[in-house]
Amino acid sequence: xxxxxxxxxxxxxxxxxxxxxxxxxxxxxxxxxxxxxxxxxxxxxxxxxxxxxxxxxxxxxxxxxxxxxxxxxxxxxxxxxxxxxxxxxxxxxxxxxxxxxxxxxxxxxxxxxxxxxxxxxxxxxxxxxxxxxxxxxxxxxxxxxxxxxxxxxxxxxxxxxxxxxxxxxxxxxxxxxxxxxxxxxxxxxxxxxxxxxxxxxxxxxxxxxxxxxxxxxxxxxxxxxxxxxxxxxxxxxxxxxxxxxxxxxxxxxxxxxxxxxxxxxxxxxxxxxxxxxxxxxxxxxxxxxxxxxxxxxxxxxxxxxxxxxxxxxxxxxxxxxxxxxxxxxxxxxxxxxxxxxxxxxxxxxxxxxxxxxxxxxxxxxxx
Ligand code: MG
Numbered sequence: 001x002x003x004x005x006x007x008x009x010x011x012x013x014x015x016x017x018x019x020x021x022x023x024x025x026x027x028x029x030x031x032x033x034x035x036x037x038x039x040x041x042x043x044x045x046x047x048x049x050x051x052x053x054x055x056x057x058x059x060x061x062x063x064x065x066x067x068x069x070x071x072x073x074x075x076x077x078x079x080x081x082x083x084x085x086x087x088x089x090x091x092x093x094x095x096x097x098x099x100x101x102x103x104x105x106x107x108x109x110x111x112x113x114x115x116x117x118x119x120x121x122x123x124x125x126x127x128x129x130x131x132x133x134x135x136x137x138x139x140x141x142x143x144x145x146x147x148x149x150x151x152x153x154x155x156x157x158x159x160x161x162x163x164x165x166x167x168x169x170x171x172x173x174x175x176x177x178x179x180x181x182x183x184x185x186x187x188x189x190x191x192x193x194x195x196x197x198x199x200x201x202x203x204x205x206x207x208x209x210x211x212x213x214x215x216x217x218x219x220x221x222x223x224x225x226x227x228x229x230x231x232x233x234x235x236x237x238x239x240x241x242x243x244x245x246x247x248x249x250x251x252x253x254x255x256x257x258x259x260x261x262x263x264x265x266x267x268x269x270x271x272x273x274x275x276x277x278x279x280x281x282x283x284x285x286x287x288x289x290x291x292x293x294x295x296x297x298x299x300x301x302x303x304x305x306x307x308x309x310x311x312x313x314x315x316x317x318x319x320x321x322x323x324x325x326x327x328x329x330x331x332x333x334x335x336x337x338x339x340x341x342x343x344x345x346x347x348x349x350x351x352x353x354x355x356x357x358x359x360x361x362x363x364x365x366x367x
Contacts, residue, residue: 001042001116003081006073006105007362008066009035009354013051013297013326020325021141023167023197028054031295032062035330035359036069036104038081044115046081047331047354048107049299050100050267051322057195057294058242058268060100066363068101073366081109082116088273099245099270100294106271107303107350114349121306122344125276129313132343136161136191136290136318138325141168144179151183158340161189161318163218166206167197174209181213189318193218196242200226207234216261224249228258239263239290239317250278254285261317263290266303275307283315292320298334301342302350305335309344330358 013031021027033051055061075094079087087109091102114121122128137159139150151162164180166173177192184190192215198206203220207230218239220230231238241263244250253259262282269275275291282289291308293300301323308319321337323329331352335342345351 005039005367007037008364009359022165023195034065038108046108046111048104050104051296053294100267103267103271111349122310125310132341141165144175148179163191167194170202191216194220196222203230261288266293288317298331305344
């Protein structure tokens with residue numbers, strides 16, 4: 001099988017809440033997402049999506065995804081999309097770094113391999129665990145009272161895991177964590193995600209002030225070493241996200257005892273191939289995971305669902321259903337949240353059919 005055409009689509013994804021706010025005053029109103037369609041000489045087509053969390057979260061930005069694909073795609077015409085690890089090595093040889101650029105292409109190849117194999121991608125990634133898996137809800141940064149009210153509202157929709165966006169003024173963040181913790185019920189889990197927003201002294205004040213609360217601390221500071229310093233001075237369960245962007249730092253984190261949970265975002269690692277490699281390594285090492293992506297719509301949510309659903313249940317701390325955050329549906333067949341949980345499609349491949357009436361004409365075609 002050979003790749004005959006790669007088409008790229010751009011789509012805007014507005015938010016039900018109007019905006020999404022996190023550390024350092026960062027905010028996005030409309031997400032700029034990129035969908036890739038890979039066609040083959042066998043008549044099978046696969047799809048992938050990549051959507052950075054604005055240009056200031058990871059070293060990635062929406063137009064950069066499309067520019068990077070323009071760099072790669074002409075050289076991928078004629079490659080076999082079902083030889084995925086070989087194709088990933090080819091992409092790495094063509095373009096140093098820029099993992100997010102490769103993510104949608106990699107996902108589309110898994111979609112093709114699943115379709116030609118007649119099985120869902122989660123089966124290719126190791127097998128389906130249980131009927132469904134648990135989601136968290138991200139609570140955009142607002143006042144302590146507004147965030148506590150959001151948690152109560154989202155719990156009534158079935159969510160039981162909540163990730164507070166903190167990483168602002170330490171005193172306000174302490175109030176945010178206390179206000180939300182007061183709303184929690186038995187079985188709820190609370191994560192305070194600073195998204196690199198605190199200096200070490202801020203982080204130490206916060207963890208001391210919430211010492212008696214049952215709360216996970218996620219990525220308090222900008223660098224791995226700063227986070228490790230905080231980690232060594234607190235007894236809260238500890239999550240690393242932004243600092244863990246590949247296997248070598250993951251191994252270092254394990255050997256340093258730097259975290260209890262790792263956040264694996266598909267595009268941060270460069271696609272399902274490398275995210276699954278990190279997932280399998282974490283599973284072997286006993287490190288629990290949040291499995292998700294930076295952002296996205298229906299196709300990203302489908303890709304997440306296959307990686308999450310093929311992760312051993314006890315090792316999957318939580319996952320995300322971005323398609324319920326955004327107002328625009330870009331594909332039929334994507335998984336839909338039910339009582340705070342999600343399940344991967346049982347159809348071959350990703351199980352999604354893009355809505356080309358929504359995506360419009362491609363912004364670029366390579367053939
Ligand atoms: Mg995070």
